[in-house]
Amino acid sequence: MIRNSYFINIIRFVLLILVQVLIFNKLNFFGYINPMVYILFLYWYPIKQKRQLFLLLSFLLGFLVDLFSDTVAIHAAATVTIAYLRPTIMRFCFGVNYEFQNFKLTNTTRAQQITFLTLLIIIHHLVFFTLEIFSFENTLLILRKVLTMSIATLVLCLLLSSLFSVNKE
Amino acid sequence: MRQIIDFILRYKNFLLYLFLLIISLALTIQSHSYHRSKYFNSSNWLTGNIYETTSNITTYFGLGEENKKLVEENKRLRNLLFNQKKQDSMQLDTANITYKVIASQVIKNSYSLPRNYITINKGSAHGIKPDMGVITANGILGIVENTSKNFATVQSILNTKSRINAKIKNTNHYGSLVWNTKDYNTVQLADIERLVPLKLGDTIVTGASSSIFPENIPIGIVKNFDLNNSQNSYNIDIKLFNNMATVKSIYLVNNIQREEIIELEAKTNNDSQ
Secondary structure (H helix, E strand, O other): OHHHHHHHHHHHHHHHHHHHHHOHHHOOEOOOEOOOHHHHHHHHOOOOOOHHHHHHHHHHHHHHHHHHHOOOOHHHHHHHHHHHHHHHHHHHHHHHHHHOOOOOHHHOOHHHHHHHHHHHHHHHHHHHHHHHHOOHHHHHHHHHHHHHHHHHHHHHHHHHHHHOOOOOO | OHHHHHHHHHOHHHHHHHHHHHHHHHHHHHHHHOOOOOOOOOOOHHHHHHHHHHHHHHHHHHHHHHHHHHHHHHHHHHHHHHOOOOOOHHHHOHHHOOEEEEEEEEEEOOOOOOEEEEEEOOOHHHOOOOOOEEEOOOOEEEEEEEEOOOOEEEEEEEEOOOOEEEEEOOOOOEEEEEOOOOOOOEEEEEEEEOOOOOOOOOEEEEOOOOOOOOOOOEEEEEEEEEEOOOOOEEEEEEEEOOOOOOOOEEEEEEEOOHHHHHHHHHHHHHHHO
16 A cells, blocks of 8 residues: 555656646746646645655655756745645644544545645745746736736646546545 | 754754755856856756657647748748859858858747747757857747757747847847847847937847857847937837747857857957956
């Protein structure tokens, strides 16, 4: 069972990177909207795993996406930030429940899941666009990009997560 | 000592996070200020091969369109060739050649970021070096930034780091080509003085003071212009001839005399110090 979960996560890791760089980075909806669906890896990643490994994996995920899109290490910085903040966000969304042994993402309500995903996406995009544009003169531009991209990413992530929902008992 | 170890153990997650964040920030900030990010770019073996494979598949869907473009360009070049006044074999003498052209294909293109890069499927093994100019049949595209054995990344003109020497056609008024990241079909020409007579629709071409591009490569036409805040130079918007979203076949221009020019310039600078 544990081996199975490792296997699924590795496949997810590779597939999400490929889908991101080969499909969603080329979307250019309205000229600049490219949803970042690889955030789903952090959404789906098991909760009871070691945090250090999770941080390193997130860094690697972001860094590989960076390598493909020639953005040096902006994705990596944003992804590692949400990876570090994930337990805090989860406590905020699911209350103390999430620390129990039998907690599962599928047991929570739809609203809680969407809040969790939205917070991950917004924090990621905020870090990403701040670093990408890299000047405080353009705060409005950063906020506008964060807003539009977050909506696009959220819609795409929700669609994908309902397509590949983990449990179908 | 024990307290320090306790501290590290207690905050190990935070310290790891901080470490990873600092690595990525350092890399990012370095790439903003220096000319090139030498190691982390899409010209490496892994990303290059993945992009090449997918590009091999997707280009099949645009072959007809691409063929039409190439025939159109051939027609234009033949027109030039047949109408040349004197056919002189002297012109083909290799000693007189300044520019060498290499053809290549785009395998990855981006135009939605503030710093866009294009990956192409030729590298140092095919004689491609950093700082070669990249053009298409319609106009200018960018400058080679990094090369690996079989791939290279091109700093697109849609990149806030890019500054290319450009002028108004048939005049000697030079400026530099920059991009304000707003629209991928529009770039800006800076440093043109207010005394310069300017009209909508004027053609902008590459200037002579760059050792990268030959003179008079088309860039675009003036879309609109107004005086900037200090009222002494123009803000000019230029509509590009190239459709930056669909570039496929490209040419790399190698100035054979470039090394000599750079050497000479360096020498002059040293002497004057």
